[in-house]
Structure formats: structure tokens, C-alpha cells
Amino acid sequence: MNKIPIKQSPENAQTGWNLVFVCWILAAVATLGSLFFSEVMGLKPCVLCWYQRIFMYPLVVILLVGMFPLDKGVVRYALPLAVIGWLFAVYHYLLYSGYIPESLQPCDQDASCAKIDLELFGFITIPMLSILSYTAIIALLVMFRNRTNQKQLKLK
Amino acid sequence: MKKQIQVPIAAALLLVAFAIAVVIYNEQQANKLSETTSKNASLLVRDYSPTMGNEDAKVTIVEFFDPACETCKAFYPFVKRLMASNPGRIKLVLRYAPFHQGSDYVVKLLEAARLQNKFWETLEATYESQPSWAAHHNPQPERLWMLLGGVGLDLKKAKEDMQSPTIVQRIQQDLADAQQLAVTKTPGFFVNGKPLIQFGYEPLQQLVDTEVRNHY
Numbered sequence: 001m002n003k004i005p006i007k008q009s010p011e012n013a014q015t016g017w018n019l020v021f022v023c024w025i026l027a028a029v030a031t032l033g034s035l036f037f038s039e040v041m042g043l044k045p046c047v048l049c050w051y052q053r054i055f056m057y058p059l060v061v062i063l064l065v066g067m068f069p070l071d072k073g074v075v076r077y078a079l080p081l082a083v084i085g086w087l088f089a090v091y092h093y094l095l096y097s098g099y100i101p102e103s104l105q106p107c108d109q110d111a112s113c114a115k116i117d118l119e120l121f122g123f124i125t126i127p128m129l130s131i132l133s134y135t136a137i138i139a140l141l142v143m144f145r146n147r148t149n150q151k152q153l154k155l156k
Numbered sequence: 157m158k159k160q161i162q163v164p165i166a167a168a169l170l171l172v173a174f175a176i177a178v179v180i181y182n183e184q185q186a187n188k189l190s191e192t193t194s195k196n197a198s199l200l201v202r203d204y205s206p207t208m209g210n211e212d213a214k215v216t217i218v219e220f221f222d223p224a225c226e227t228c229k230a231f232y233p234f235v236k237r238l239m240a241s242n243p244g245r246i247k248l249v250l251r252y253a254p255f256h257q258g259s260d261y262v263v264k265l266l267e268a269a270r271l272q273n274k275f276w277e278t279l280e281a282t283y284e285s286q287p288s289w290a291a292h293h294n295p296q297p298e299r300l301w302m303l304l305g306g307v308g309l310d311l312k313k314a315k316e317d318m319q320s321p322t323i324v325q326r327i328q329q330d331l332a333d334a335q336q337l338a339v340t341k342t343p344g345f346f347v348n349g350k351p352l353i354q355f356g357y358e359p360l361q362q363l364v365d366t367e368v369r370n371h372y
Contacts, residue, residue: 025166032174040178067163099208 011086019144027059030133046113055085072148086134092127193351199333209247214371218249220344224256224290226345234309254328258295268317277307339355
């Protein structure tokens with residue numbers, strides 16, 4: 001029997017929750033942003049864009065569900081999606097910047113994955129935004145997992 | 157802190173930001189569109205463009221259309237009703253924007269029908285039978301020949317006339333003008349040189365009503 005009372009730090013729990021919350025904000029911003037590009041600005045999403053959307057949109061729902069009440073297992077469900085989406089984003093970025101020849105891309109004639117439709121301030125492209133949001137989400141989720149793991153170790 | 161409040165507030169802020177961005181972007185686009193149109197106003201009507209209604213009407217509707225476009229088909233009777241409710245005050249000028257696959261074939265046919273003074277009848281028959289020849293995954297404009305029975309066209313002559321290089325030139329000219337005027341979707345409407353910015357029956361009605369009021 002462990003007689004030492006386990007320190008239930010509400011502060012820690014709050015930080016953990018905030019990490020998931022920030023992930024959720026990132027996913028929501030990415031979702032709304034991509035919808036703005038396609039539905040408002042009329043840029044047609046290419047095939048690779050669609051794959052990145054497929055793995056980003058569900059994060060908005062999964063992370064939200066995982067926050068009420070805070071579910072430490074949320075990483076198990078969210079991280080695989082984020083990692084797969086990140087891989088697509090990196091592939092897309094390499095294609096965009098010309099490291100991968102265009103002939104290797106799985107594109108239809110309507111929207112080319114290699115054609116650059118939008119450049120903000122001359123260098124920010126849509127695949128770059130995608131990589132940034134996926135990377136941030138992955139980093140925060142890993143941080144959250146490490147934090148909860150440590151706590152579990154202490155418990156043992 | 158109150159988690160339960162944090163999320164709805166964040167969601168609301170995101171949605172508001174999104175809505176504001178939409179409004180700002182649309183405003184900018186509308187201004188740009190008006191600018192493009194007034195800069196290229198001379199391209200709106202060509203001397204060869206098919207025209208319906210009173211020659212001296214003071215309100216001119218220019219419509220860039222595609223015979224395979226369902227929305228163009230839906231707007232055709234609406235535009236005719238607009239004209240009927242303002243007799244003699246509105247004329248309609250059609251411009252070709254065959255964006256769909258196979259549509260240029262139909263435009264050629266329409267131009268050939270025009271040589272037989274059957275342009276509008278053929279256009280109506282074309283719209284009517286649109287579902288049978290303009291399926292998006294498999295457009296078959298050649299099927300139109302079987303569907304034009306009621307119009308009374310000399311089909312053999314029309315088939316010959318379709319080959320005319322003048323018609324090809326007109327289509328290319330119209331497509332080039334459409335590009336200059338930033339028409340990327342059909343139908344593309346302009347009323348007295350003003351582009352229809354928000355698309356729909358009601359905005360078109362309002363635009364036309366305003367022009368009619370200003371000129372009569």
C-alpha cells in the first residue's frame with residue numbers, strides 16, 4: 001500500500017488540457033482555412049490536398065471529444081491521423097518545390113498538385129501551411145503524451 | 157479556468173473571423189470584377205453576336221452561355237420572362253462560352269442554324285434535350301441531330317455550314333472576350349456593362365430592374 005498521497009496537481013491537468021485545446025484550434029484553423037481556399041477563393045483542391053484534408057478534418061472532432069472530459073488516450077487516436085497527414089503534406093511540399101518530378105504525381109487534369117496557386121508574401125504556400133499545422137499538432141500531442149506518461153510512472 | 161467556456165468562445169471567434177474574411181474577400185473580388193468589366197466594356201458585344209428583343213432597347217443583357225450548362229438552361233426562361241415583363245425595353249445578347257467538353261460542337265450547330273434563321277428555336281430545342289446529349293461523364297453532342305426534329309432545320313445544310321472557319325473564329329473570339337471579362341463560369345451575366353456579382357435569380361432581377369428604372 002502506498003501511503004504517500006499522490007499529488008493530484010490540477011495545474012498539470014490544466015496544462016495537459018490546454019495542449020489538446022491548442023491542437024484542436026490548429027486543426028480547426030486548418031480546416032476553415034482550407035475551406036476558405038476552395039469554397040470562397042475557388043481554388044480547386046488537387047488530389048494530394050484532398051488526402052491532407054481527409055486526415056485533418058476528423059482531428060477537429062476527435063480532439064474535441066477527447067477534451068470533454070480530458071481523455072489521456074486521445075493521442076492514440078489523433079496521432080496516427082496527424083502523422084499520415086504530415087507525410088502527405090511533406091510529399092506535396094517536395095512536389096511543389098520541385099524535388100520530386102511532376103510526372104510522379106497522382107493528379108487529374110483539373111487541378112495540378114505541382115502548380116502553385118497561391119503564395120502569400122511571396123513564399124508561404126498552401127502545402128507549407130499544411131506541414132506547419134501538422135508538425136505543430138504532432139509536437140503538441142507528443143508533449144501531451146510524455147506528460148501523461150510521466151504521471152503514470154509516478155503512480156507506479 | 158473554465159474549459160467549458162473556452163471551447164465555445166474559441167469556436168465562435170474562429171467562425172466570426174472566417175465570416176469576416178469571406179465578406180472582405182468578396183468585397184475585394186466584386187471591386188476587381190467591376191474594374192475588369194469597365195476596362196473591357198468594349199468586348200461585351202460583338203457585331204456578330206445573336207441578339208433577341210428590341211434593337212433600340214436601352215437595357216442590354218449580355219449572357220455568356222454554354223449550351224451544355226444546366227444553369228444556363230434554367231436561366232433561359234427566367235431571362236425571357238424578364239424581357240416579357242418589360243416589353244421593348246430589354247434586349248438580350250448571347251455570347252458563347254463553351255466550357256464543357258463537346259459544347260463547341262453544339263455552338264457550331266447553333267451558328268449553322270442561325271444561317272437558316274432558326275437560332276432561337278434550335279437553342280430552345282437544345283436546352284430541352286440537354287439531359288439526353290450533355291451528360292457530364294459522357295457528352296454526346298452528335299445525338300442532338302436526332303433530337304432537333306421539331307425545329308424544321310435543313311439538317312444536311314446545317315452539317316455543311318458547321319464546318320465554316322468563320323464560326324470557329326467567332327467561338328475563339330467569344331472565349332477570348334470571356335477570359336478578358338473574367339467570365340469563368342456560365343451563365344455569365346452583364347446588364348448595361350455591369351457584371352452580375354452575386355449570382356442568382358433575384359440579384360439578376362434587381363440589376364435589370366435598376367437599369368430599367370434608370371433608363372425609362
